[in-house]
Amino acid sequence: MNKQLLSFDDFVVRTFELDEDNIDELTYVLNSAYKQLDEMGFRYLATHQDSSITRKRILGAHCLVGLKNDEIISTITYSKPGNKKGSTWYETEGVGAVEQFGVLPSYQSIGLGAKMLSIIESMVKDEGVDELALDTAEGASHLRSFYTKRGYRMIEYVDWGVTNYRSVVMSKKLN
Template sequence: MEMTEDFAIRPFQMDVDSIDELTRLLNVSYKQLSDLGLRYLATHQDSTITRERIDGAHCLIALKDNRIIGTISFYKPGMKHGCPWYERDTVGVVGQYAVHPDYQGLGLGTLLLNRVETYAFQTGLKELALDTAEPAAHLRSIYEKKGYRFIEFANWDVTNYRSVILSKTLPSKRENTQ
């Protein structure tokens, strides 16, 4: 478990943590996007869907005062489908990425994403990808500033928008040791 001044970050534990609490976090964190008319699955998914979406993933949670205030899931190659980029054997995928609105803008989201990028690098992957709504320009801008670039468009059956697939080239082992 990683501790920062205000947060603890650790893997989600099915036998310890509440899937219902994780689901509520996702729902409330994506509400502002829902208010914009974007129907991300996380805006309305129930606990059964949350459990399915983290099954087999490396799901991290951020805790403050024993409450889940952030989450991110990493999926190994072969776990995510629906667009050609996600199906490459050198590409990991980020999903279910959320920070409670009360804690947004404090760097917690960056900390979670950095942890997953490090994990993906350590597993030997060359790329880490994610998707967001094409109309969510503010999110696209954040990801682009973090080194993610546009790859392709995708249309998911569970959303009402076209998604942009963004990906970041992870450092090679030689680059990382310098």
């Protein structure tokens, strides 16, 4: 049974269920949402990952999807503290991580992504998570600005080895 978290206008936000939902549709949303970033020269993993990688990245995490007319149009994934490796900050006690956050281009800039991020922030705050972290390309100034306006601050740089850019890890105090 899918857990609906929020409904507004014609949109529904709920938990993605691996055994019920279409992983190929979720992967398509990620590939499409990150296409503009790819065109800007940023080779995020989500620009080209296949469904097996999407599945691997959401296993053990909490993946939300935004739907309109039962079609997935956005997604965000949350990993509990200690689950994301490769960065000193992500490995810090009490720091949860946001990953694979995207909205189909035709639905961007209407507030859906902001609502989904707010849901994750509220959800993890209730679980006692101290900080919520995420990362993006250092040169993706529009994304860094979006996160900064939401209270995220720069923590450190990291090179994931699977991208063609240096990432900026940003974090927000929740409690």
